[in-house]
Amino acid sequence: MPDKGKAAVMVGFKRPFEVREYPIPKVEPGAILVKMLSAGVCGTDVHTWLGHTGGKVLSFPVILGHENVGEVIALGEGVERDWTGEPLSIGDRITWPTTIGRYCYRCYNCVVAGIPNKCLNRRTYGAALSCDKPPHFTGGWAQYCYLFPETAVFKLPKDLPADALVAAGCAAPTMIHASERAGIREGDTVAVQGSGAVGLFGAIIAKESGADKVIVIGGPRERLELARKWGADHTIDISEVRDPEERIRLVKEYSIGGQGADVVFECSGVPNAFAEGVRMVRDGGTYVVVGQFMDAGPVEGFHPFWVTFKHITIKGSYSWEPRHTWRAVRFMAKANSKYRFEDLVSHRFPLEETTKAVEMVRDWKVVKAVLDPWK
Ligand SMILES: [Zn+2]
Ligand SMILES: [Zn+2]
Structure with a gap:
């Protein structure tokens, strides 16, 4: 040595x-x-x-x-x-x-x-x-x-390249933890705000965890193409659909039953995504806020009324525990030949x-x- x-x-x-x-x-x-x-x-x-x-x-x-x-x-x-x-x-x-x-x-x-x-x-x-x-x-x-x-x-595992695990990086255990917090069920519609590493991994985990429809809201175009390649059923490009009301409408339209997503993950880090994301959740659904790892400021135009009236659950998800690292290794071992x-x-x-x-x-x-x- x-x-x-x-x-x-x-x-x-x-x-x-x-x-x-x-x-x-x-x-x-x-x-x-x-x-x-x-x-x-x-x-x-x-x-x-x-x-x-x-x-x-x-x-x-x-x-x-x-x-x-x-x-x-x-x-x-x-x-x-x-x-x-x-x-x-x-x-x-x-x-x-x-x-x-x-x-x-x-x-x-x-x-x-x-x-x-x-x-x-x-x-x-x-x-x-x-x-x-x-x-x-x-x-x-x-x-x-x-x-x-x-x-x-x-x-x-022997056949899992070191680079595969490192490429998925923090995004993998972060979203495995967030998905545990969300409790995705078979047949769910899951919307993901953000198409960075965390958002893209969120789309994969949602799909592999039994979600029926996965919608990714973000950009740029190449990122959304990757999201679709990795299993997103619909993508919404924020540079094309600039009006938040229209984005909310589209999420409802793409959701099974038309009422909004059962689960929405905030993976964008943009404060105003929060006000928008709450309204993408169906009545009684769950909103998991993952992306606000740095304090990027307050939210304009948020109505707490939406939370009560829609009867939704809002959860934060911070970092992860060793069990999520282990689950990430197992997930990659199983899914890496595909991704x-x-x-x-x-x-x-x-x-x-x-x-x-x-x-x-x-x-x-x-x-x-x-x-x-x-x-
Ligand atoms: Zn990190
Ligand atoms: Zn302690």
Whole structure:
């Protein structure tokens, strides 16, 4: 094993990434060291770099990257299996959720509320720890990643390409969680607002979860073509249908029974989509708000009356838990021969071009960008 490895290091908001070398850490009992195979550039990384997420959860200098697949190169004492009980050996490919170690199971949210995805003591890979301090490799944009004891790791099936999982990235567990929140049933009409990675994955998950009709509202055209290729029955291009009233009317027209969608997912991140989405839900239906991960401001023209009068359920869905990471692996293993998510990777960048990678994602110039630390 070499004694040093490279990492792309974020030294400050909007500042160019620097490639730095750090010593490879010793693996403590319970920990795992992986050689990184593929690391995605997620929209959240771009927001982090631009400073939209604030500095609260960041420790500079920091290695970003939380859509990760790595190859096990060292197992700490006592690590013999992944979190489903599968035997784990050197050479296996694994993925892991963003949470460092275990949720605390000592805070109100973990213990009483039962929502460990909102653990009050949660720390994440690719954000919480400064890479100046050992074990240094605490984000995916590097040649190695150090996985602390009790991190939920899952082995990839042999025939699932690392790039497929990374290309689906955060969108997969995000929407698997949101779909669980929504409780999609056979015969449902599901409308998805937004056709970014999360929205497109939402359409796939809805269809594969038993939805009868799937409607995607978004743009640009190429994205909607992809949505149709992946199973959307109808798409509504917001650059063509500019009037929200008309979009609501179309969702009702496309819905089975003509009353609106049983389930609507908000995956756009645009505040005003909320006022529109509530009215796309049928009476008694469910609206799951997934896309408002950053505070983009208030909603104009929202009538709380709609919620009562339509007797609807509105739910938020924040991040995910290890079980959704595992379900994402299983879903991809089952469905990837059909969707071939690895084909979405349109750009591969060496660590030296991390700044360019992040800028291109910011400017919507890539379908999916991954960092290849060995390029
Ligand atoms: Zn992400
Ligand atoms: Zn907790």
